[in-house]
Amino acid sequence: MASISLLEASMAILCFLILFYLLFKKPHDRFPRNWPVLGMLPGLLVSLHRLYDYSVEILEISDLTFLLKGPRFFGMDMLVTVDPANIHHIMSSNFSNYIKGPEFHDVFDVFGDGILTADSELWRNLRRSYQAMVHHQGFQKFSVSTMTSKLKDGLVPLLNHFAEEGTTVDLQDLFGRFTFDTILILITGSDPKSLSIEMHEDELAKALEDVGEGVFYRHIKPRFMWKLQNWMGLGQEKKMSQANATFDRVCSRYISAKREEIIRSQGVLNGEGEDLLTSFMKLDTAKYKLLKPRRDTTASALSWFFWLLSENPIVVAKIRQEIIDNDLPRTGNGQENLDKLVYLQAALFEAMRLYPPVSFERKSSVESDVLPSGHKVDANSKIIICLYALGRMKAVWGEDALQFKPERWITENGGPKHEPSSKFLAFNSGPRTCLGKHLAITQMKTVVVEILQKYDIKVIQGQKIEPGLGFILSMKHGLRVTITKRYST
Numbered sequence: 001m002a003s004i005s006l007l008e009a010s011m012a013i014l015c016f017l018i019l020f021y022l023l024f025k026k027p028h029d030r031f032p033r034n035w036p037v038l039g040m041l042p043g044l045l046v047s048l049h050r051l052y053d054y055s056v057e058i059l060e061i062s063d064l065t066f067l068l069k070g071p072r073f074f075g076m077d078m079l080v081t082v083d084p085a086n087i088h089h090i091m092s093s094n095f096s097n098y099i100k101g102p103e104f105h106d107v108f109d110v111f112g113d114g115i116l117t118a119d120s121e122l123w124r125n126l127r128r129s130y131q132a133m134v135h136h137q138g139f140q141k142f143s144v145s146t147m148t149s150k151l152k153d154g155l156v157p158l159l160n161h162f163a164e165e166g167t168t169v170d171l172q173d174l175f176g177r178f179t180f181d182t183i184l185i186l187i188t189g190s191d192p193k194s195l196s197i198e199m200h201e202d203e204l205a206k207a208l209e210d211v212g213e214g215v216f217y218r219h220i221k222p223r224f225m226w227k228l229q230n231w232m233g234l235g236q237e238k239k240m241s242q243a244n245a246t247f248d249r250v251c252s253r254y255i256s257a258k259r260e261e262i263i264r265s266q267g268v269l270n271g272e273g274e275d276l277l278t279s280f281m282k283l284d285t286a287k288y289k290l291l292k293p294r295r296d297t298t299a300s301a302l303s304w305f306f307w308l309l310s311e312n313p314i315v316v317a318k319i320r321q322e323i324i325d326n327d328l329p330r331t332g333n334g335q336e337n338l339d340k341l342v343y344l345q346a347a348l349f350e351a352m353r354l355y356p357p358v359s360f361e362r363k364s365s366v367e368s369d370v371l372p373s374g375h376k377v378d379a380n381s382k383i384i385i386c387l388y389a390l391g392r393m394k395a396v397w398g399e400d401a402l403q404f405k406p407e408r409w410i411t412e413n414g415g416p417k418h419e420p421s422s423k424f425l426a427f428n429s430g431p432r433t434c435l436g437k438h439l440a441i442t443q444m445k446t447v448v449v450e451i452l453q454k455y456d457i458k459v460i461q462g463q464k465i466e467p468g469l470g471f472i473l474s475m476k477h478g479l480r481v482t483i484t485k486r487y488s489t
């Protein structure tokens with residue numbers, strides 16, 4: 001009881017200070033005030049409902065880097081940066097000094113010792129195994145065939161269904177189900193079939209959603225507070241504990257089923273077209289336990305992309321024209337044909353510049369250092385790279401940074417324009433670059449070509465479109481649309 005009263009008293013003081021802050025805040029004072037004891041936390045909480053745009057404003061006026069002072073004694077100070085020179089330094093040239101660190105592991109405890117949270121030798125080891133799997137020809141064939149059949153036998157029939165019914169549907173939910181089923185098949189070999197007319201809720205998908213949100217709040221709450229809430233089973237942390245239990249239960253179920261399948265097959269599985277779990281279990285006796293699915297990034301990218309298309313009909317017309325110019329309706333969506341779609345790729349990258357599926361990157365310094373911007377970093381400092389703000393900085397992308405302009409990704413002679421990953425961080429940068437980048441781009445192009453050829457997507461007017469707070473940048477209220485067939489299929 002004593003700890004509850006303490007918590008309540010702290011909350012009351014915090015509410016009072018927030019009120020005080022609101023009453024006496026100067027209207028043009030955008031930079032959060034550094035309060036005695038509480039640091040900048042009140043300013044942060046007041047702007048929580050628009051945290052992403054707030055971070056854009058602050059980083060723009062602070063020359064791309066600023067020190068966020070957390071409450072005193074709680075070790076919550078963070079250096080927030082979107083300076084490409086700093087990003088290159090942290091992610092590549094001084095990579096060994098910037099690790100995920102034990103606190104990251106703690107915050108992302110649901111993922112255990114998986115590749116997302118691992119450092120040093122364990123990470124190198126896992127990365128080597130993943131690399132071998134992802135680049136294996138059998139896995140690549142398996143991923144293309146899995147994605148193609150999920151599209152033809154799952155997504156397309158469902159889109160046809162909603163087009164025939166004339167009902168509205170949440171496109172983000174559909175993409176979430178499509179990519180969740182695909183990734184689960186690639187990892188475990190089993191299809192959870194969440195993409196079906198019944199649209200049943202999959203417990204693992206729900207757990208992943210809760211984790212994404214919970215992890216975000218753990219970054220802005222003092223550690224003792226979320227630990228206490230976790231221990232007491234309160235609020236967001238209650239959901240985190242439940243998600244953790246679901247993860248362990250479902251993953252063990254998949255592992256046991258796979259173990260039996262391997263024993264039954266007795267080496268008949270030969271590496272052609274096999275899922276990651278099978279490959280890992282055959283190679284190593286322990287590492288497969290670290291394979292855990294993550295909340296999906298591709299669904300987030302596709303949802304923001306289709307919303308941006310609805311606001312930019314000229315871009316839709318240009319993509320459709322590119323599909324026709326390259327004769328895709330006749331020759332099909334093979335890899336070679338997809339590679340020719342330079343404008344479509346430009347539009348996808350442009351969408352991920354403005355709405356990066358992974359909203360922030362977090363690092364911890366091993367030793368003290370000085371960043372190229374001149375900021376001093378002590379050992380064990382927290383560094384946050386805010387991807388959402390990075391894509392919107394005028395100092396990085398020019399005066400038109402806030403506009404959706406696929407043309408910025410195309411060279412004068414019509415080829416794809418390369419931008420350094422320290423400037424376009426959507427797929428990470430340096431030795432920890434995303435291993436699924438190529439697969440994700442292929443998947444997104446395949447889906448977009450199929451949809452734009454066959455359907456008109458109309459976004460329902462009047463709905464609020466805004467990012468929800470989370471590690472993955474999803475749409476807080478989804479994306480309600482109606483679907484019509486362009487011609488009978």
Ligand code: HEM
Nearest residue numbers: 115127297298301357358426427428432433434435436440
């Ligand atoms: C649009 C889709 C995707 C985006 C934007 C994306 C982005 C990212 C980002 C930002 C990271 C770094 C995360 C961190 O360290 O905090 C990452 C890591 C990773 N991604 Fe992706 N990803 C996508 C799809 C995929 C897919 C489909 C796969 C699986 C085939 C995949 C596999 C991985 C792996 C294994 C890592 C860990 C790399 C490492 O730490 O060495 N990604 N991705």
